[in-house]
Amino acid sequence: MKSFAPVLVVVGVIVALWYAAAVGMNAQWERDQAARAGSEIGWAEIVPKAMHQERPVLPAPHQVVAEFWKLTWGEEVAGRRGIVQSGSLSNRGLVLHAWVTLSATMLGFVIGSGFGILLAVGIVHNRAMDASVMPWAIASQTIPIVAIAPMIIVVLNSVGVAGLVPKAIIAAYLSFFPVVVGMVKGLRSPDGMQLDLLRTYNASAAQGLWKLRLPASMPYLFASLKVGVAASFVGTIVAELPLGGAGLGTRLLAGSYYGQTIQIWATLVVASLLAAGMVGVVGLVQSRVLARMGMAA
């Protein structure tokens, strides 16, 4: 809690800078409007007007918050197509799109990290796999895979695989490699002394895996799961760009086509909340698990 006040101050400074930037960037439009009407306006008039534009260059924070509220709570509770009136989530609100993106991310993340753990176990126990797969797994970290995601989606679509699955494949692929690399490191983290102890117990490799290597790899696993979940979320959003239909990525692209800046920012807020939420959940599980195992930092 020592850092609570400093964080508050930094966030406050960021919000203040945001307001200043919003006024500065939107001022030109107000001046143009005034010039067109044949009048001059001073800062005293520009400042309040610049914060309430319909399509600002940079919306002020309160506009973004209001739009966020309108597109989530307002749309679902009061809107004609919201869940209260029609029984299903509104496709104009952000909850539906967030859910579509979130479900693809979660499916892909579970598949990807599951396979990652299995592959890591194989790599640790088999030298041929270690030598053949590991260099590629490490090299693949340096390749901008996310950038290729839309292409893979389009190709899979043309083969007839559509909907949730292609996005989940991208998400799985992106969470796969961090988990492999982290898990291999973790499964190798027991030192020679501990491995020798198991050997004096005449433990089999399977017993060594369950009783020593897997427990020892937990901190590494959670560290890479955090990286993996963030990566697969970004991957899902980027993968949604070419698709149309539903999803936060689609909303971002639509917003940029129609110049709906406030809507883009509101979508970004939802995306940030989801990302922070998912990393937070993994962190919570981590602290619980490590505490139960007596490894709490």
Next chain:
Amino acid sequence: MSGSADVTRRWTDWLFGLDALLMLTGGVVALLAWDVRVSILLGVWLGAWVLNHGLSLIGGRWAMRLVPVIFGLTVLALWQLVVDMFAVPSVILPGPLAIAARFGSSLDVLWADFVQTFVKGALSGYVMGCSAAVLTAIAVDRSLFLQRGLLPVGNFIAALPIVGIAPILVMWFGFDWQSKAAVVVVMVFFPMLVNTVAGLRATDAMQRDLMATYSASYWQGLFKLRLPAAMPFMFNGLKIATTLAMIGAIVAEFFGSPTQGMGFRISTEVGRLGLDMVWSEIAVAAVAGSAFYGVVAMIEKGVTFWHPSQRGR
């Protein structure tokens, strides 16, 4: 260590022996029941596997270098065989040979795209973002209050899907490389900032006291002790930022670009079903990304030669 590896190997040899047996019977069954082509694929895979298994048992430096190369070549060969034998249409998946041919015949386009996206977009943004982050970190470093506030916020922002601001920055800075560089700047800034701030705190009290007994000024202490000590952390950030820079530059082009660039080419060629061109761009992106990372890692090796992680290799 070697003792436990023995136990492991006996167990896994048995396991993978069983595995190979299963695969072999599976291959025979497939041969009888379905298709010769599947058994050819299985044969190639099995042959390469046995070769790699043997090589990795022999060990030694060259064998260990050869194994991943054989693995990569096997994957490429299987890819080509699948495409040829099952007559996969090239609008779905072109074979490696077709991609290589297209790559060779359109070098000029690929080069122009590379310059537009990598040199103008990614590299300029990378340099600007990283230097801004380092300068900010040095400025923040003098105040413990700011550090305490900025580190959690920076960590939080580094986990967010920042690519999402690409459409906004494209609106602000236009379609040309400036908007791509801006996306890259924002993407690399926070990881770099967090790493540099952490690095500047890496010296221990004893070392700082030594500088104080030399009556070193703040700047002398910074340049002679704390910046060098921060180098391992900063290079960690720089390496993470290379991949982010490539991603940012390519993804930003999906939201609007001039008529060249890797992201532009990927999205238009997908529309024209020129998948061999798309895969060529992917190859360029992969090579450029790895080379970028490799160069930074090499500089790291030269600069932080004293660090334990660089010694003993």
